[in-house]
Amino acid sequence: MxxxxxxxxxxxxxxxxxxxxxxVIKGINxxxxxxxxxxxxxxxxxxxxxxxxxxxxxxxxxxxxxxxGEVRLFGKNIYREDVDPIEIRKDVGMVFQYPNPFPHLxxxxxxxxxxxxxxxxxxxxxxxxxVEWALKKAALxxxxxxxxxxxPANLSGGQRQRLVIARAxxxxxxxxxxxxxxxxxxxxxxxxxxxxLFELKQDYTIVLVTHSPAQAAxxxxxxxxxxxxxxxxxxxxxxxxxxxxHELTEKYVTGALG
Amino acid sequence: xxxxxxxxxxxxxIFVFVLFALMLGVYFYNSMPIFHREGLDIYLKNIWNAAxxxxxxxxxxxxxxxxxxxxxxxxxxxxxxxxxxxxxFVVDYxxxxxxxxxxxxxxxxxxxxxxxxxxxxxxxxxPLLRRYIMQPLHDHFSFIPFFSYPPLSGFSYFSAGVLxxxxxxxxxxxxxxxxxxxxxxxxxxxxYSLGTTKLEATKILLGYIRPAIYSGTILAFGRAVxxxxxxxxxxxxxxxxxxxxxxxxxxxxxxIANQFGNAFIYSYMTSALFAAGLxxxxxxxxxxxxxIHMLRRWERNVKL
Amino acid sequence: xxxxxxxxxxxxxxxxxxxxAFLTFTMFIPLFHIFLTVFIRGFPVxxxxxxxxxxxxxxxxxxxxxxxxxxxxxxxxSLLGLPVALLVGIxxxxxxxxxxGKITKAILQIMLEFPTILVGIFVMQILVFPMGxxxxxxxxxxxxxxxxxxxxxxxxxxxxxxxxxxxxxxFGMGLTRIKVVFRILIPMAKRGILTxxxxxxxxxxxxxxxxxxxxxGAYQTYYQGxxxxxxxxxxxxxxxxxxxxxxxxxxxxxASLVLLIIFLALFIPVRLSLKEVKL
Numbered sequence: 001m002x003x004x005x006x007x008x009x010x011x012x013x014x015x016x017x018x019x020x021x022x023x024v025i026k027g028i029n030x031x032x033x034x035x036x037x038x039x040x041x042x043x044x045x046x047x048x049x050x051x052x053x054x055x056x057x058x059x060x061x062x063x064x065x066x067x068x069g070e071v072r073l074f075g076k077n078i079y080r081e082d083v084d085p086i087e088i089r090k091d092v093g094m095v096f097q098y099p100n101p102f103p104h105l106x107x108x109x110x111x112x113x114x115x116x117x118x119x120x121x122x123x124x125x126x127x128x129x130x131v132e133w134a135l136k137k138a139a140l141x142x143x144x145x146x147x148x149x150x151x152p153a154n155l156s157g158g159q160r161q162r163l164v165i166a167r168a169x170x171x172x173x174x175x176x177x178x179x180x181x182x183x184x185x186x187x188x189x190x191x192x193x194x195x196x197l198f199e200l201k202q203d204y205t206i207v208l209v210t211h212s213p214a215q216a217a218x219x220x221x222x223x224x225x226x227x228x229x230x231x232x233x234x235x236x237x238x239x240x241x242x243x244x245x246h247e248l249t250e251k252y253v254t255g256a257l258g
Numbered sequence: 259x260x261x262x263x264x265x266x267x268x269x270x271x272i273f274v275f276v277l278f279a280l281m282l283g284v285y286f287y288n289s290m291p292i293f294h295r296e297g298l299d300i301y302l303k304n305i306w307n308a309a310x311x312x313x314x315x316x317x318x319x320x321x322x323x324x325x326x327x328x329x330x331x332x333x334x335x336x337x338x339x340x341x342x343x344x345x346x347f348v349v350d351y352x353x354x355x356x357x358x359x360x361x362x363x364x365x366x367x368x369x370x371x372x373x374x375x376x377x378x379x380x381x382x383x384x385p386l387l388r389r390y391i392m393q394p395l396h397d398h399f400s401f402i403p404f405f406s407y408p409p410l411s412g413f414s415y416f417s418a419g420v421l422x423x424x425x426x427x428x429x430x431x432x433x434x435x436x437x438x439x440x441x442x443x444x445x446x447x448x449x450y451s452l453g454t455t456k457l458e459a460t461k462i463l464l465g466y467i468r469p470a471i472y473s474g475t476i477l478a479f480g481r482a483v484x485x486x487x488x489x490x491x492x493x494x495x496x497x498x499x500x501x502x503x504x505x506x507x508x509x510x511x512x513x514i515a516n517q518f519g520n521a522f523i524y525s526y527m528t529s530a531l532f533a534a535g536l537x538x539x540x541x542x543x544x545x546x547x548x549x550i551h552m553l554r555r556w557e558r559n560v561k562l
Numbered sequence: 563x564x565x566x567x568x569x570x571x572x573x574x575x576x577x578x579x580x581x582x583a584f585l586t587f588t589m590f591i592p593l594f595h596i597f598l599t600v601f602i603r604g605f606p607v608x609x610x611x612x613x614x615x616x617x618x619x620x621x622x623x624x625x626x627x628x629x630x631x632x633x634x635x636x637x638x639x640s641l642l643g644l645p646v647a648l649l650v651g652i653x654x655x656x657x658x659x660x661x662x663g664k665i666t667k668a669i670l671q672i673m674l675e676f677p678t679i680l681v682g683i684f685v686m687q688i689l690v691f692p693m694g695x696x697x698x699x700x701x702x703x704x705x706x707x708x709x710x711x712x713x714x715x716x717x718x719x720x721x722x723x724x725x726x727x728x729x730x731x732x733f734g735m736g737l738t739r740i741k742v743v744f745r746i747l748i749p750m751a752k753r754g755i756l757t758x759x760x761x762x763x764x765x766x767x768x769x770x771x772x773x774x775x776x777x778x779g780a781y782q783t784y785y786q787g788x789x790x791x792x793x794x795x796x797x798x799x800x801x802x803x804x805x806x807x808x809x810x811x812x813x814x815x816x817a818s819l820v821l822l823i824i825f826l827a828l829f830i831p832v833r834l835s836l837k838e839v840k841l
Contacts (some may be wrong), residue, residue, distance in 0.1 A: 030817055061726075063659055090736035100727045104750045114735035117745055164731070171735060263656065263739040270649030271666055277632070277707070278669050281684050288687065299589050343585030351579060360586070361832055368595045370822075371768025371828055373796040378596045378819050380803055381603075381811070424592045431589070455571050457578040469602075477675075484677030487770035493801055511679045511771070518683055518775055546675045 006076070009034045009175055009205035010055055013133045015069035017050055017059070020097035024050050026229040027069070032222070039220035039237070041213055043257065048209045049097075052177050056092040056209065057085035074174070090118060093168030097180040099231055101152040103168065106146040110163055111135060114171045120241045138166035139196050158189015163194065168199075176200065178208045182215070194219050213233055213253045217241050225249045282420060285539065288532035295526065300533045304499045308524050317530035318514055321499040323537060325415065329489065330482035332503070333426055335456055340423075341430035342471065345438045361435075368428035376488035379421040382538025384492055388412030392504050407502035413494035416503040421492055422482045430478040433553070437470030438463070440560055469556040476549035480542050482549065486511040487548040510538045597822070604819025607812050615816055620781035625817050631793035632824075635701050635777065638788065643706030643757065644713060651717025651755075652743060667718075673711040681707050682772040689776070696778025698792035704772035709762040720751040721783050733812020755831055764828040768799050768821065771798040795821045 010079045024047045032038045040048045053059045054071055057078060063225040070077045078088050111131045114120075121127045127257035131148075136140040140162040140193040144155075152160055161181055168176060178197075182190040197206055199218050210216050216223050217237060224234040225248075233240055233249040244250040292300050296316065305319025348360050362403035401404045407414075441463055449459040464471075494506020495516050508516075514531050521527035608615050611623050618624025650666060657663035681704050689700045724747060732746040749757070778791030781798060795817050802814035 008577060056734060058730055061654070061730060061733055086736050086738055088736070089734055094731070094734035095725050096731060096734075098725075098727050100730070100731050102746065102750065104752075113746070114737070117737055117741050167731075167735070252832075261739060263743060263809060266740065267649045267653040267656070270646045271653050271662065273646055274650050274710070278673065280688070281680075284684050284687050285680075289678060296702065329783055340585055340589040343582045344589050347586040348583045351582065360590075362830075363590055363593065366829060366832055367825070368632070369764060369768075369825070370593075370596070371770075371796055371825055373768065373770045374600065374818055374822060376770075377799055378592075378599055382595070382599055383592075404680075427589055455575045457575045458571075460578075480675055484675070484679075486677065486679040487774075487800055491800070503828055511677055514679055514683060515771060515774055518686070528640045531683070536685060538677055539680055542675060542677055543672060546672070550671065 007033050008072070010207065011070075011075075012054075012070040013070040013072065015048070015051075015054065015067070015071060017054060017068075018066040019050075020064045023214075024229050025054070028229075028231050030224060030231060030234065032205065032207060034205050035201055035203070036221040037201050037208055037219055039216035039223040040207065040209045040214040040226055041135055041211065041223060042226035043251075043252070043256060044211055046226045048211075048226050049179050051226065052179055053210050055175070055177055056089050056094060058089070058094065060085060085134035090171060091173050092175045092177060093173035094207070095161065095164050095168055095173060095176065095181045096177040097183050099164055099184060101155075101160050101163045102136060103151065106149050106151055107144050107155075107163060110152060111170050112167045114167060118171065120171065123185060131166075134166040135163075137200070138162045139199075141194065156189060157185045158192055159186050159243055161189065161193060165193075165196065173204070174206045175207065179198050180209050180211065183211075185231075213241075213255070225252060227252070266452075270355065279390060285532055285536045288529055289536050290529070291321055292529035292533050298560070299531060301537060304497060306497050308527055310524075312525035314417060315524060315526045317526065319510065319513065319530070319534045319537070321497040322508040322510045322513040322534065324499055325418075326483050326509040326511070326541070328415050328507070329422055329493070329509055330479050332416065333422035333482045334475055334479060336420060336423030337427040337430050338475055340427045341434050341474065341478075342464070344427075344431045346464075346514055347437040348435055349438045350456060350460060363426040364431050368541045372425065372488045373426050375421060379417065379492045383392055384412035384414075384417045386500045387417050402488040404503045405502070407505040409504040411494065413492055413505065413506050414504045414508045415493065418489050418493040418507070418509070419503075422485060423487055425485065425488065426478040426481045429481050430474045433474035433477060434467070434471055437467045437474070437553075437556070440557070441466055442560070448551075459461065467523060467556075469497050469552055473549045473552035473556065476545055476552070480545040481550060483509075483538065483545070484511060484542050490515040510534050514538075563659070564655050570739075576760045600815065600818050603812075603815035605823075607816030608819060611816070619783065625781070625795065625798060625813065626822065627657060627784050628793040628798040628817065629699070629820065630784055631777070632767055632782070632795045634698060634785065634792060635705055635794055635811070636763055638698060638702035639705035639709055639766055640759075641761065642702060643710040643762075646706075646714035647710045647762075648717055648755070650710070651714035651723070652712065652748075654718040655721040656739075656743065667832050670711045673707070674715060676708075677770040677771075678704075678708055678769055679774070682775050683711040685772070686775040692787065695789070696776060696791040698777065698788045698790065701773050701777030701792060701794065702788075704776045707768045708769060708772055712762040712765060713755075713758045716761065717751075717755050720758065722745055722752025723754060724750055734798070734821045753835075760828060760832045764825060764832070767828065768796055768825055770800050774800070782813075795824075 008031050012028050012030045015025055015028045016023060040051060041049050054067060059067065061066045067079060069193060071079055073088065111134050112127055113198055115130055117128060121130055132141065135144065140159060143159060152163055182193055182200060185193065200206060208220060220237045223237045224242050225232045227248060233244060233246045240249065241253050244253060248257065279292065299318050301323065302320060304320040305316055305318040307316040309312060310357055310363030328505045348357050352360060395405045398408055411412050444498050449462045489509055493509060493512050494510060495507040498507045514534055517527065518531050521531055602823050609785050614622055615624050616629065619627055654663055654666050654670065659769045685704045690696055690704060728750065732742040773794050777794055777797060777803060779797050780786065780791045781793045799814045799817050802810040
């Protein structure tokens with residue numbers, strides 16, 4: 001399968017990222033096609049979470065970070081001077097390692113808040129519809145439809161994470177970034193979220209960070225193996241797992257590394 | 259500017275900067291006349307000549323500076339052992355329920371309006387101290403300079419120091435207790451694993467938080483120096499440059515509280531009092547910077 | 563280790579516990595003595611004068627104007643100090659590493675420990691002299707200056723308690739910084755901020771020194787306008803203590819009881835609702 005630029009959701013060009021004087025991403029060229037689950041895997045500290053946060057410029061929340069090179073979102077370099085990161089983030093939803101629905105907002109408001117504050121709907125009725133749609137899309141609707149006015153504190157870890165997914169989906173993004181979304185979720189919840197990703201890739205491009213090769217093998221179409229800030233190997237998941245080109249990759253997927 | 263939040267917040271920040279600069283400016287500007295006239299005599303002499311003719315006016319607040327330092331030292335002598343014992347008891351010995359109550363009580367004590375300490379100090383504490391401590395000590399030990407002054411009214415450096423001690427104890431307690439609680443559990447384990455009793459372990463751990471105790475002491479000193487209402491009611495308001503604990507005196511803040519209201523009658527008294535305020539500010543600032551700096555440095559070390 | 567040695571250690575340990583417990587107990591004797599005395603001396607005054615003590619003017623044997631004055635000063639001080647405090651507190655949280663942010667934090671810390679009498683004579687100089695009179699406005703300005711750093715520091719702290727991941731989540735939704743702060747983070751921290759506001763209010767409601775040369779005191783009449791002198795409970799107590807009259811001292815005790823009740827009513831609920839306070 002050959003990939004042309006038009007089919008790409010995200011493309012990085014000679015991307016380098018520093019924390020202070022410490023280079024953590026060392027010149028990465030990565031192509032992420034549309035409508036796939038793309039896994040970034042690697043041992044902890046390899047820079048995968050950092051790389052993910054370069055895709056929606058969330059890196060800028062941290063002090064002392066510096067980015068060089070390009071990140072192209074559907075062909076457009078988001079690090080150009082005239083690009084407003086706020087506009088980028090509306091198109092790129094994010095799900096975090098720790099399930100972080102806002103504790104002071106109800107389940108309904110958690111899904112509605114981004115839509116409301118960004119003025120994406122015209123009236124209450126539309127908002128209701130959007131919330132219901134997002135919760136259904138996140139496979140959470142049936143579990144919470146009778147308690148939309150409850151606070152997320154009473155939800156399980158897996159439910160909370162799906163609520164965060166619904167919060168992101170409600171904005172109708174094109175890309176969904178997921179930073180180890182099942183790291184703090186129990187096995188049953190993990191299974192549900194993994195099944196959900198299968199559904200979601202019909203409509204979205206999903207970039208998933210994981211430290212578990214097994215998870216990458218289960219749910220991704222493409223995978224990149226990141227080690228000490230560099231891409232060691234990238235390709236279709238089956239190929240990388242069954243026929244790795246690089247010794248390090250082989251060690252990693254068989255569990256002999258970190 | 260893209261960051262519109264900054265635009266919203268900035269006026270308030272500028273306002274605070276200006277206010278702060280204005281406060282310093284007012285103090286310096288109004289102190290100038292007395293500095294021009296007397297130089298450093300205002301701080302180095304003990305003299306208070308308020309006269310209708312400006313030529314005869316002369317002011318030196320040394321006694322008040324002394325009073326501030328002296329009463330605060332007495333306060334610390336009282337506050338330090340109490341605050342340390344409290345911290346040990348709360349952290350090491352007290353059951354959880356009692357612990358919460360003790361912490362809340364200490365906070366109530368720290369927040370209690372100072373005028374309530376004042377009224378209690380004037381009508382209860384000072385007479386008690388005079389009768390049961392000052393008078394007996396003076397009767398038997400008047401050859402010691404500290405006790406040489408006859409406690410006529412009970413309003414004295416000593417009473418003010420004791421009252422201040424009571425008032426700043428909860429403040430020092432909070433700092434020392436927090437430091438004591440912050441000791442990583444592994445050090446506690448290490449101390450006990452050597453087969454120590456609680457007393458011995460406590461000794462080791464107290465050594466560990468010594469810098470925090472020092473900074474708590476320094477910050478409590480800062481508090482004591484700045485306290486006004488209660489002290490000015492109980493200190494006797496007299497210029498008295500003496501070691502005698504039972505003599506009435508002045509502190510810088512009580513001097514200002516007492517004299518500022520009618521200072522405008524004289525040509526230089528307002529300026530003298532602003533110079534006194536400036537001294538109070540500088541002492542407070544130096545003490546606080548030192549205390550906070552020490553505490554921060556210690557906290558950073560602990561977290562490593 | 564001989565058994566003798568061990569038992570001496572045990573005895574020492576017991577003695578140490580006794581001393582520590584005794585000193586801790588000693589620390590609180592004054593507090594209870596104060597509560598007791600204020601109640602014993604204040605209650606008869608209140609009982610004798612009845613509601614008149616709370617509502618009446620001074621010639622009717624009441625401290626009504628002082629209570630109203632304290633209320634007025636606190637409200638006015640909050641109006642002046644609160645908006646500034648919140649905005650500055652947010653600034654110190656949002657830009658902690660910028661130079662202005664660092665200076666802001668340092669100034670707040672200095673102002674927090676500023677002897678309050680110094681604030682009083684500052685306001686006298688810039689407001690009372692130019693206006694030619696003590697006033698409620700001057701008193702309130704003093705209290706606002708004292709209250710401001712408390713509330714600002716509490717605001718910064720309350721915001722800092724929010725885990726970073728929520729900040730990421732808020733920005734991740736494509737919100738502007740203004741919306742992130744005012745619509746997500748502030749509502750999240752509202753409990754901590756409210757605590758700071760209440761602590762700040764409790765603190766200034768009991769202040770005496772900054773009112774000495776600003777509020778002026780007025781106890782025969784109720785509200786006369788914000789440019790006119792006003793009374794306050796702590797100020798009244800301060801002035802009554804200094805009078806030679808025993809009758810006035812009685813009123814001072816009664817006023818102290820009222821002040822103590824107001825303080826405890828404000829402070830205790832706030833204190834119980836949270837783990838730590840900074841005073």
